[in-house]
Amino acid sequence: MPLIKDGKIAQDPWIEAAPDAALPDVDALLVPYAVWHEHRETLMKRNGRLGVRLAADQPPQLIAGDLDRLDLVALEFPTFRDGRAYSYARLLRERYGYKKELRAVGNVLRDQFLFMHRCGFDAYAVADENLAAEWSRALAEISVVYQPSTDRRRPISSLRRRTPAGPGAAPAPKSGEIVSSWAY
Amino acid sequence: MYRYDEFDQTLVDDRVEQFRGQVQRRLSGALTEEQFRPLRLMNGVYLQLHAYMLRVAIPYGVLSTRQLRKLAHIARRYDKGYGHFTTRQNIQYNWPKLYEVPDILAELAEVEMHAIQTSGNCIRNVTADQFAGVAADEIEDPRIYAEIIRQWSTLHPEFSFLPRKFKIALTAAPHDRAAIKTHDIGIGMVKNAEGETGFEIFVGGGLGRTPVVAKRVRGFLPKQHLLSYLEAILRVYNQLGQRNNIYKARIKILVNQVGIEAFTAMVEEEWQHLKDDALDLPADEIAYIKSYFAPPSYEKLEGEDASLAEKRLAEPAFARWLLTSLQPHKAPGYAIVTISLKPDGGIPGDATAEQMEAVADLADRYSFGEVRVAHEQNLVLTDVRQRDLHAVWQELRRHGLAAPNVGLLSDIIACPGLDYCSLANARSIPLAQQITRRFADLDRLHHIGKITLNISGCINACGHHHVGNIGILGVDKKGTEFYQVTLGGSADENTSLGEIVGPAFDEHHVVDAVETVVNTYLEIRKNGEDFITAYRRVGLAPFKETLYAAH
Numbered sequence A: 001m002p003l004i005k006d007g008k009i010a011q012d013p014w015i016e017a018a019p020d021a022a023l024p025d026v027d028a029l030l031v032p033y034a035v036w037h038e039h040r041e042t043l044m045k046r047n048g049r050l051g052v053r054l055a056a057d058q059p060p061q062l063i064a065g066d067l068d069r070l071d072l073v074a075l076e077f078p079t080f081r082d083g084r085a086y087s088y089a090r091l092l093r094e095r096y097g098y099k100k101e102l103r104a105v106g107n108v109l110r111d112q113f114l115f116m117h118r119c120g121f122d123a124y125a126v127a128d129e130n131l132a133a134e135w136s137r138a139l140a141e142i143s144v145v146y147q148p149s150t151d152r153r154r155p156i157s158s159l160r161r162r163t164p165a166g167p168g169a170a171p172a173p174k175s176g177e178i179v180s181s182w183a184y
Numbered sequence B: 001m002y003r004y005d006e007f008d009q010t011l012v013d014d015r016v017e018q019f020r021g022q023v024q025r026r027l028s029g030a031l032t033e034e035q036f037r038p039l040r041l042m043n044g045v046y047l048q049l050h051a052y053m054l055r056v057a058i059p060y061g062v063l064s065t066r067q068l069r070k071l072a073h074i075a076r077r078y079d080k081g082y083g084h085f086t087t088r089q090n091i092q093y094n095w096p097k098l099y100e101v102p103d104i105l106a107e108l109a110e111v112e113m114h115a116i117q118t119s120g121n122c123i124r125n126v127t128a129d130q131f132a133g134v135a136a137d138e139i140e141d142p143r144i145y146a147e148i149i150r151q152w153s154t155l156h157p158e159f160s161f162l163p164r165k166f167k168i169a170l171t172a173a174p175h176d177r178a179a180i181k182t183h184d185i186g187i188g189m190v191k192n193a194e195g196e197t198g199f200e201i202f203v204g205g206g207l208g209r210t211p212v213v214a215k216r217v218r219g220f221l222p223k224q225h226l227l228s229y230l231e232a233i234l235r236v237y238n239q240l241g242q243r244n245n246i247y248k249a250r251i252k253i254l255v256n257q258v259g260i261e262a263f264t265a266m267v268e269e270e271w272q273h274l275k276d277d278a279l280d281l282p283a284d285e286i287a288y289i290k291s292y293f294a295p296p297s298y299e300k301l302e303g304e305d306a307s308l309a310e311k312r313l314a315e316p317a318f319a320r321w322l323l324t325s326l327q328p329h330k331a332p333g334y335a336i337v338t339i340s341l342k343p344d345g346g347i348p349g350d351a352t353a354e355q356m357e358a359v360a361d362l363a364d365r366y367s368f369g370e371v372r373v374a375h376e377q378n379l380v381l382t383d384v385r386q387r388d389l390h391a392v393w394q395e396l397r398r399h400g401l402a403a404p405n406v407g408l409l410s411d412i413i414a415c416p417g418l419d420y421c422s423l424a425n426a427r428s429i430p431l432a433q434q435i436t437r438r439f440a441d442l443d444r445l446h447h448i449g450k451i452t453l454n455i456s457g458c459i460n461a462c463g464h465h466h467v468g469n470i471g472i473l474g475v476d477k478k479g480t481e482f483y484q485v486t487l488g489g490s491a492d493e494n495t496s497l498g499e500i501v502g503p504a505f506d507e508h509h510v511v512d513a514v515e516t517v518v519n520t521y522l523e524i525r526k527n528g529e530d531f532i533t534a535y536r537r538v539g540l541a542p543f544k545e546t547l548y549a550a551h
């Protein structure tokens, strides 16, 4: 599956272990949470990099204690309508301080890139590599934001407060002005 | 009222272009209908029985006359000359063409309006008391916080794909006109023992298939924590709300399953991490938003206007209209005027382009250029001098907008029903029309007094039938339209859900059933008590008896 990072198609070094097969001997091994849960001790002892894939009903609390050892967390969108992973992503970044790759996998579509990015995802496994060209466009579509989120963009409220001459281009009207501008 | 600054405007303009791109990708086939569906829904575009429907947000029900004129223009230019005001302080257009929707949105953006999040599984248009800012009984203007919530919830990156739709309502008066306990989150402004104003938070209310009255999660929340607390509730819900069954996906089901204590504990735990951080509302941010809601410069007037008393005596029709249409205003000599969109035989909540323009003209001339939309599907002029009431009434009469029935039986809340809606079991509009015709006699209507009658075409309850004093629900019996009647519902601070009286009535008998209910009430009424008080005193039994006695 093509992988988008920083708006470009990126090489994906990660090999995903199948649930019931033997663990392949590779440098960057991604395992489903079930495998992680069962073979945690063995996996921890490996030399290579490790990643865990969480299904939509597996909250990040499950791996919160192991994040130091992980270089990849993949969060699954079984369908784009299932938005649990947005919360998981923010929790990983903001609460558990996870700084390595956070990958959106599953039903990852263009019109969700902006939200995913804002919640802390930095890698996207997509079905169609043409989406890489769309990535920056999708992110630029909405140029201002109202909420503080993982992406640390300044929300509108803080931009307003920063504007030295008060609330920007359209200052709050005084009550007298309301009357004169809206009445005949 | 709130005015967009450059940032607000940029966001809405960006959104229009984004949607234009999405529509283009849909029309070119780059997006499947399945992929396009949630995108159009997040911009208020539904596919109905006959055509697309566009739902435009009127945040917390506040409109400038410039905006109302734009809504009239859109009705005329892109629709069939009218619009439908809904119970969620939105307006719906029933006949737009998909390829024209981006143009409509661009026109709306010109007047600081949008259709963002008027549908879809996201935080919907935030609603509030339609008399906010002017009601004599409120403790603070809830519009300030409604606007803050509007901004925070707009394109929220974490909460745009919730298990199900999410509705927030606010009131700041002890008498709840915003039906906050029927919302996913209901917010009431209250004072604590120290005299500080803050929020009482209710969660898990809702109608639909499983009607539930919201439960209290917090008795007092200081103002600066509003957004962090809401974010905590939403985050718990986003993770734990059911996603595999659309009928169990609302937050009310989650709250009922885990219990309000456990739910509160989860929210409080989450909130400990979020409070006193980036979502904190500094006093200057509140003050900034508040500055937009400064009261207009009211004339210094004495209490009741003398000329009003004279005209009231001279013209009984005017007196009758005054009786139902006015609410006490906090400024002496002023009145709040509710304009009924429920004329005899009319479609509840519908207004023609001409009517919208007439109301806009009146608001400019007599009410500081502001109009409100009430969840009862009526319009409101918030600041009319009492001495202007007669002129306003005459003008309203000329436009068929002076029905003296606000709060009375024919002030019916009704959803669009089978005439428009693909989910409906039965028609709502023709039934509402029949009822208003049956109860057209004004003496009788006023004699019956205060009562609410709500009609939904199916169990989704867009017409709020569960909380109508009389509720009517369209049900389908082997392909025939039937109507189930409930009694005793109420949507105010004493919210209660109606009880089903018994077997449903067919379309030929349901209006008779309403009449029987009303006559029974008149029989048992004591000391002029209103319907709901009488009902709470006697219960369902006497009504059941008269309704089914003959059968």
Ligand code: SF4
Binding pocket: B415, B416, B417, B418, B421, B422, B423, B424, B425, B456, B457, B458, B459, B460, B461, B462, B463
């Ligand atoms: S209550 Fe049912 S019929 Fe009425 S508008 Fe809602 S979904 Fe449609």
